[in-house]
Amino acid sequence: MGLMRTPEISEENAFVSRKGMPTSLSSSKTLSSSSSSSSSRASRNRKIAPSSNFSDSASEEILRNAESVIKKWDVNSKSSYTRVTSLFLHDREEARSFLKSTNDLREVMHFLVTSHSSSDKLVLAQSLTQIAMKRLEKELYHIVSTNREHLSPESVSRKSSRRSDDSVNENGIVSDNETEKVSESTMEDVKSVVDCMVSAGYGTECIKIYKVMRKSTVDEGIYRLGIERTKSSQIQKLTWNSREQLIENWLNAVKVAVQTLFKGERILCDHVFSASSKIRESCFAEITKEAAIHLFRIPEIIARIKGSPERIFKLIELYEATYELWPDIESIFKFDSTLAVKLQALSALVELGDTVQMILSNYEAIIQKDSSKILPEGGGIHSLTRTVMEFTTSLANYSATLSDILMDHPRAGNLNLPESYLDGPSSGDLPVSPVSVRLAWLMLVLLCKLDAKAELYKDVSLSYLFLTNNLNFIVEKVRSTNLQYLLGDEWVETQVEKVRQYAANYEAAAWSKVLSSLPEAATKGDSPAMSLEAARACLQRFSTTFKEECGKQTSWTVPDRKLRDEIKVSIARKLAPAYGQFYKAYLGIARGDQEAERKLARFGADDLGNYLSDLFHGTAVSRGSRPLSSRSRGCFATVI
Structure with missing residues (x-):
C-alpha cells in the first residue's frame, strides 16, 4: 500500500x-x-x-x-x-x-x-x-x-x-x-x-523518466556524429591511419556537439525545469556529463600516444578546435555539477599544448643528432633540408594557434638566437611572436647541420655548391609560404646574401685554377706579350684545365633553373673576357701560321659557352649536346 x-x-x-x-x-x-x-x-x-x-x-x-x-x-x-x-x-x-x-x-x-x-x-x-x-x-x-x-x-x-510568424511557403511546404x-x-x-x-x-518519477529518455538522445546524437565509446587502450592500439580518421571525425563532430547538441539540451532543461534551478542543473548534468567528458577525453588520449613528429599538425588542430569552443564550454557547463566537463576540456588543452612543445623540442634534437653521411650526388638538395622545410612551412600555416600554445606552454630553456639573426614582424617595441622565434631557431639548427654536412665533401668547391643549393632552396621555400611573414624580410635578405657568398666561394674554389692558366695580362684586359710557342702552351694549358673542370662538374647539379643560369653567367663573365683577350692576342701572333690557326680553331671563343651550358644538370653529357637556354645564350653572347 x-x-x-x-x-x-x-x-x-x-x-x-x-x-x-x-x-x-x-x-x-x-x-x-x-x-x-x-x-x-x-x-x-x-x-x-x-x-x-x-x-x-x-x-x-x-x-x-x-x-x-x-x-x-x-x-x-x-x-x-x-x-x-x-x-x-x-x-x-x-x-x-x-x-x-x-x-x-x-x-x-x-x-x-x-x-x-x-x-x-x-x-x-x-x-x-x-x-x-x-x-x-x-x-x-x-x-x-x-x-x-x-x-x-x-x-x-x-x-x-530566431522566431517568425511565417509557417508555410508558397509551395505549401512546412x-x-x-x-x-x-x-x-x-x-x-x-x-x-x-x-x-x-x-x-x-518530481522523482518525472525526473527519472526525463533523464533516461534525454540521455539516450544525447548519446545517440554523439554516436551519429561519429564518436563511439572507446577505451584509451583501444585508441592506443589503432594504426595511425585509423587514429587519423578518428581525429577527423572528432574535429567534424565537436563543434556540432557543443554548440548544438549540448547547448540545445541545456536550453531544453532550462525551459522544462524553469521553476527549479536545482532540478534543471541536476538533469542537465546527468544527461550530458558522461558524453561530454568522453568527447573531450579523446584529444587527451591521442596527445599521450607517441608517434612521428608529423602528428603535431593534428594535435594543433585538436587544440585549436577545443580552444575556440572554450567560451561555449564555460557557458554551457557552468554548474558545479558539470565542473568535471570543463576540467576535462582544460586537461585536454594542457596535454595537447605540452605534447606540441615536446614534439618541437624532440624535432630539434632529431636535426642536431642526424649523423647520416649519405650526401646528395652533385651537391644537390639534402633530404634533411627537404624534410625540415616541409615540416616548418606546414607549421607556419598554424602560426596563430601555435603562437598561443607556445605562450601558454613555454619551452624549457631559452632560445639564444644570434644577435640580429631574426627581425620578425613586430609593432613598435612589441616583442617578436613566440612562433617566429621558434621557427627561426629551427632554421638555425638546420643551417648549422648543413654546414657540418658540407664538410663531408672532399671537394671544397662542391661543398660550397651544396651550401648554395640548400640555402637557396630554404630561401625560396620561405618566400613562397607564411614563413616569409613570420621570419621577416630582413631574415630573407640576409640569407639571400649568404647564397651569393656561397656561390662566389664555389666559383673561386672551382675556377681559379682555370683562370690562372691564362696570362695575367689577359685577366686584366691587356694584350699579353709572348712568343707563339708560349702562347700555344698557354692555350693548351687553359684548354686542358677548362675541359677537366667542366668534365668533373657535368655531374654536379643546381636544381633551381634561375640560380643555375646565374652561376653559369657569373662563371662566363669571369672567364670569357680574359680568354677573349688572350684569343685575340694569339690570333695576332699566329697569323699566317696555318698549323697554329688550326689548333686555335679547335677551341674557339664560342666553345666556352657550349661547355658551360652542359653544367649543373646532374648528368654527364657530351659537349654541346644540350642546347643553351635563351637566357644563357644571350648572356654568353654578351660576355664572350
Missing part, C-alpha cells in the same frame, strides 16, 4: 525519495495513519496557506470535475482507447483541463488536510492524484520518446535563436519556422507535465 503524498509548494519537493509507484488507498485505517502523517508533513513543509476562498462546496465541485476528467484517462481503465491514445494528441483543450484538474486537486488536498483530515474526500483526492500521476508519467514518456525530432537539440537551438513552432509546442507540453508532477510531489 502506498502512503498518501501531500504536495509541497517548494522545489525541494522534487527530490523526495519514494519506493514504487503510487497506489490507491484501500482502507480507512490506512487513511487515518496516512492522513496523520501527511498532515504533519504538510504543516512542516507547506510554504503557502490554502486560499481563503476555499469552502466545502468549492472543494466538492473541484473533486467532481476532477473525477470525471481524470478517471476517463485512467491507464488501468478497461477502455482500450485511453490506454493507447495520448492525452496531448487527442484534444489539447482536454489536456489543459486534465492538468488544471490535477493542479486543483493539490489545493483541495491542502484544504482538506488542514480542515478535514479524516474526510473521505481526502482519500478520493489522493486516489485521483495517483491516477493522474500515472497518466502523466505515461504521457511524459510518450511525448519525449515520440517527439525526438521536435525535441532534438537542433530544433531547440534553432527555436532559441518551413523551418513551422517546425520551430511544433518544437516550441512540444517543449511546452513537456514543461506542463513536469510542472504538474513536481508540484504534486512526484
Whole structure:
C-alpha cells in the first residue's frame, strides 16, 4: 500500500525519495495513519496557506470535475482507447483541463488536510492524484520518446535563436519556422507535465523518466556524429591511419556537439525545469556529463600516444578546435555539477599544448643528432633540408594557434638566437611572436647541420655548391609560404646574401685554377706579350684545365633553373673576357701560321659557352649536346 503524498509548494519537493509507484488507498485505517502523517508533513513543509476562498462546496465541485476528467484517462481503465491514445494528441483543450484538474486537486488536498483530515474526500483526492500521476508519467514518456525530432537539440537551438510568424511557403511546404513552432509546442507540453508532477510531489518519477529518455538522445546524437565509446587502450592500439580518421571525425563532430547538441539540451532543461534551478542543473548534468567528458577525453588520449613528429599538425588542430569552443564550454557547463566537463576540456588543452612543445623540442634534437653521411650526388638538395622545410612551412600555416600554445606552454630553456639573426614582424617595441622565434631557431639548427654536412665533401668547391643549393632552396621555400611573414624580410635578405657568398666561394674554389692558366695580362684586359710557342702552351694549358673542370662538374647539379643560369653567367663573365683577350692576342701572333690557326680553331671563343651550358644538370653529357637556354645564350653572347 502506498502512503498518501501531500504536495509541497517548494522545489525541494522534487527530490523526495519514494519506493514504487503510487497506489490507491484501500482502507480507512490506512487513511487515518496516512492522513496523520501527511498532515504533519504538510504543516512542516507547506510554504503557502490554502486560499481563503476555499469552502466545502468549492472543494466538492473541484473533486467532481476532477473525477470525471481524470478517471476517463485512467491507464488501468478497461477502455482500450485511453490506454493507447495520448492525452496531448487527442484534444489539447482536454489536456489543459486534465492538468488544471490535477493542479486543483493539490489545493483541495491542502484544504482538506488542514480542515478535514479524516474526510473521505481526502482519500478520493489522493486516489485521483495517483491516477493522474500515472497518466502523466505515461504521457511524459510518450511525448519525449515520440517527439525526438521536435525535441532534438537542433530544433531547440534553432527555436532559441530566431522566431517568425511565417509557417508555410508558397509551395505549401512546412518551413523551418513551422517546425520551430511544433518544437516550441512540444517543449511546452513537456514543461506542463513536469510542472504538474513536481508540484504534486512526484518530481522523482518525472525526473527519472526525463533523464533516461534525454540521455539516450544525447548519446545517440554523439554516436551519429561519429564518436563511439572507446577505451584509451583501444585508441592506443589503432594504426595511425585509423587514429587519423578518428581525429577527423572528432574535429567534424565537436563543434556540432557543443554548440548544438549540448547547448540545445541545456536550453531544453532550462525551459522544462524553469521553476527549479536545482532540478534543471541536476538533469542537465546527468544527461550530458558522461558524453561530454568522453568527447573531450579523446584529444587527451591521442596527445599521450607517441608517434612521428608529423602528428603535431593534428594535435594543433585538436587544440585549436577545443580552444575556440572554450567560451561555449564555460557557458554551457557552468554548474558545479558539470565542473568535471570543463576540467576535462582544460586537461585536454594542457596535454595537447605540452605534447606540441615536446614534439618541437624532440624535432630539434632529431636535426642536431642526424649523423647520416649519405650526401646528395652533385651537391644537390639534402633530404634533411627537404624534410625540415616541409615540416616548418606546414607549421607556419598554424602560426596563430601555435603562437598561443607556445605562450601558454613555454619551452624549457631559452632560445639564444644570434644577435640580429631574426627581425620578425613586430609593432613598435612589441616583442617578436613566440612562433617566429621558434621557427627561426629551427632554421638555425638546420643551417648549422648543413654546414657540418658540407664538410663531408672532399671537394671544397662542391661543398660550397651544396651550401648554395640548400640555402637557396630554404630561401625560396620561405618566400613562397607564411614563413616569409613570420621570419621577416630582413631574415630573407640576409640569407639571400649568404647564397651569393656561397656561390662566389664555389666559383673561386672551382675556377681559379682555370683562370690562372691564362696570362695575367689577359685577366686584366691587356694584350699579353709572348712568343707563339708560349702562347700555344698557354692555350693548351687553359684548354686542358677548362675541359677537366667542366668534365668533373657535368655531374654536379643546381636544381633551381634561375640560380643555375646565374652561376653559369657569373662563371662566363669571369672567364670569357680574359680568354677573349688572350684569343685575340694569339690570333695576332699566329697569323699566317696555318698549323697554329688550326689548333686555335679547335677551341674557339664560342666553345666556352657550349661547355658551360652542359653544367649543373646532374648528368654527364657530351659537349654541346644540350642546347643553351635563351637566357644563357644571350648572356654568353654578351660576355664572350
